Amino acid sequence: MNKNSTQIPPPGGGGAYIISGIQQVGIGVKNLYEAWKYYIAVFNMDIRILEDNKVAELMLPYTGGVPQRRHAAIAVNMQGGGGFEIWQYAERKPKPLDFELNMGDLGVLVCKIKSKNVAKTFEEFSNNPKVNVVTELSKNLDGKQTFYVKDPYGNLFQIIQDEYIFKNECRLTGGAVGATIGVTDIEKAMVVYKDILGYDTIIADETGVFDDLNGLPSGNQQFRRRLLTHSQPRKGAFSELFGPSYIELVQALERTPRKLYEGRFWGDPGFIQVCFDIRNMDALRSKCESMGFPFTVDTTQSFKEGSSFDMGDAAGQFAYIEDPDGTLIEFVETHKVPIAKKLGLAINLKNRNPEKALPKWMLKALSAMRVSSRQL
Numbered sequence: 440m441n442k443n444s445t446q447i448p449p450p451g452g453g454g455a456y457i458i459s460g461i462q463q464v465g466i467g468v469k470n471l472y473e474a475w476k477y478y479i480a481v482f483n484m485d486i487r488i489l490e491d492n493k494v495a496e497l498m499l500p501y502t503g504g505v506p507q508r509r510h511a512a513i514a515v516n517m518q519g520g521g522g523f524e525i526w527q528y529a530e531r532k533p534k535p536l537d538f539e540l541n542m543g544d545l546g547v548l549v550c551k552i553k554s555k556n557v558a559k560t561f562e563e564f565s566n567n568p569k570v571n572v573v574t575e576l577s578k579n580l581d582g583k584q585t586f587y588v589k590d591p592y593g594n595l596f597q598i599i600q601d602e603y604i605f606k607n608e609c610r611l612t613g614g615a616v617g618a619t620i621g622v623t624d625i626e627k628a629m630v631v632y633k634d635i636l637g638y639d640t641i642i643a644d645e646t647g648v649f650d651d652l653n654g655l656p657s658g659n660q661q662f663r664r665r666l667l668t669h670s671q672p673r674k675g676a677f678s679e680l681f682g683p684s685y686i687e688l689v690q691a692l693e694r695t696p697r698k699l700y701e702g703r704f705w706g707d708p709g710f711i712q713v714c715f716d717i718r719n720m721d722a723l724r725s726k727c728e729s730m731g732f733p734f735t736v737d738t739t740q741s742f743k744e745g746s747s748f749d750m751g752d753a754a755g756q757f758a759y760i761e762d763p764d765g766t767l768i769e770f771v772e773t774h775k776v777p778i779a780k781k782l783g784l785a786i787n788l789k790n791r792n793p794e795k796a797l798p799k800w801m802l803k804a805l806s807a808m809r810v811s812s813r814q815l
Contacts, residue, residue, distance in 0.1 A: 449763045456723040457793055458637055458715050460673045461521035462771055463513055463518030464550045464615045465711030468592060469535075471510050471527040476812040481570055482552060483610050484523050487810045488776065492529060499734055501759075503766070507531055509706055516805055517755040518693025519605030520553050520614025524714065527707050535708045536699060539696070540593070541657035541690025542621070546699030546762040547710035549587070549619035551685060552612050553601035556586040560598050560611045564588060574654035578616040578643060580643040580687070585651055592708060595655065599735075603682040606803055617685035618713050621696055622764050625665050630730055631762045635723075636715065638667035638686050644691070660693040666737045674794040676773070677716055678801050686713075698765060705767065712759070714769035718793040720756050723770060727760050734758045777808065 468474040478484040490512035496503060508529040514520035526532070542548060554560045557576070561584075561667035564570040571589045579585035591594065601616050622628040625644075632638045644665040652658030667686045672678070699709055717723055722736055736759040754775040760768050777785045786801065 449582065455460055456717055456719040456726065457675045458571055458717050459675030460716055461615060461617065462677070462681065462699070462714045462716035463514065463522040463524040464547070464618060464713055465513075465524040465526055465706075465769070466550075466594060467526050467533065467706045467708045467711050469527065469533050469708060471512060471525050472815040474590075474592065475512060475514065475815055476512065477526050477569070478523055478525065478736040479810075479812050481564075481588075481590075482514045482523075482596075482614070483518070483568075483608075484614070485809050485811065486515045486517055486522075486805050487808050488513040488805070489521060496704075497736055497738055498705055501686040503704060507706070511763060513809070514613040515680070515805070516610070516612065517803070518553075518604045518608055518610055518613035519603055519680060520601075521617045521681055521684070522614055523715075524711075526711060528706055531669055531704075533707050534703050535714060536593070536703070538697065538711075539656050540595075540699060541694070541696070542652055542655050542660070543657065543689050543692075543694065544696045544699055545621045545623065546766050547713060548595065548620050548621050548689065548699075549597045549687075550615050550685075550710060551597045551599050551617035551619065553682075554598050554612045554648065555600070555602060555604060556611070557586070557598055557600050561586050563611060564598075568801075574651065574658075577651040577653075580645060580649075580650055582809040587651075587655060594710060599685070601683070605680050605682060605799075606806075616682070617687065618710070619689055620713075620762070620766055621699075622688050622690055622762070622766075624763065625663060625690050627732075627763045628688055631732060631760070631768065632667060632686050632688065635727060635760075636686070636731055636768070637669050637671070640668050640670045642666040642668055657691070657694065662692055663690040664688070673791065673795070675716065675718055676695045676788050676791065676793075676795070676797045677802070679796045679799060681716065700765070700767075712767035714771055717770045718784055720770065720772045722759060724758065732760045732762075734760060800810045
């Protein structure tokens with residue numbers, strides 16, 4: 440196994456857009472509050488950033504051409520990492536995956552969760568009846584300890600070693616620190632993940648049968664796996680909360696992969712998308728178009744220049760692209776976010792230096808938005 444990081448040239452081309460990190464991983468569920476209680480109990484996702492129950496009018500390419508009402512909430516863990524966007528159709532009956540997800544299928548296969556002590560997390564999760572640990576403690580592609588768990592809804596989470604902690608709350612895990620994405624061709628996928636998203640460092644690129652996948656569906660088959668990170672620290676308002684992140688690309692070599700969302704809608708059960716917090720949507724749009732991945736949804740085209748899309752307690756703009764296999768990547772440019780909703784306090788980001796991180800004390804004030812399972 441190659442444990443030495445290989446540098447790829449950084450993203451080229453014009454466009455001064457900024458990616459601050461993974462803002463959230465979208466998770467479609469049948470019952471939002473039931474799922475959220477589980478994610479609080481297991482992954483400490485207890486800071487409610489926003490919650491709204493509105494009609495998704497601008498996602499028509501992914502909702503059958505008809506606006507759909509949905510109930511969604513974004514929650515984070517104050518120890519750092521991205522959040523979860525927990526997402527439920529409010530009026531339409533969600534359509535679950537009608538086949539078993541197999542490693543290498545096309546889409547977001549796994550959400551990576553950070554832990555500073557993976558062995559201790561494995562021990563405590565193994566003794567917790569709420570947690571379904573589905574693999575043994577083993578070595579990840581980077582040579583560090585890892586294991587996988589499955590939530591009650593069939594979603595896979597990988598606990599990985601990550602030293603970065605934003606606010607030490609003496610918890611086993613932090614938030615989302617990346618994703619494993621199934622692709623048909625790793626090299627073709629790199630146009631999106633390296634050239635657009637900036638994951639320009641190969642931590643490992645291996646082909647074979649992997650011990651850490653033993654216990655996962657089709658995990659005993661042969662795969663090519665490439666683990667990526669970014670060589671430069673992320674910049675922007677929330678970069679210190681999100682911290683570094685990782686994308687793993689997985690290519691099945693013994694079977695023909697299936698698309699996880701083929702014949703289903705955006706928001707149906709499963710991992711919907713990986714969302715990146717960004718600044719300068721115009722520059723990012725130009726970059727994506729130049730690389731052959733134009734926005735498929737773009738709220739800036741529906742509102743006058745400089746305006747914000749109402750996202751419940753927050754405001755901003757969002758857009759989507761698809762990777763070469765149709766996996767959804769979301770971009771959100773946040774203009775306003777609450778820090779103490781009960782006091783009516785919010786952060787206005789539109790006039791700030793886009794590269795500068797918010798002060799830590801200000802980000803830590805998000806703790807005032809903590810919720811317990813009893814409050815849901």
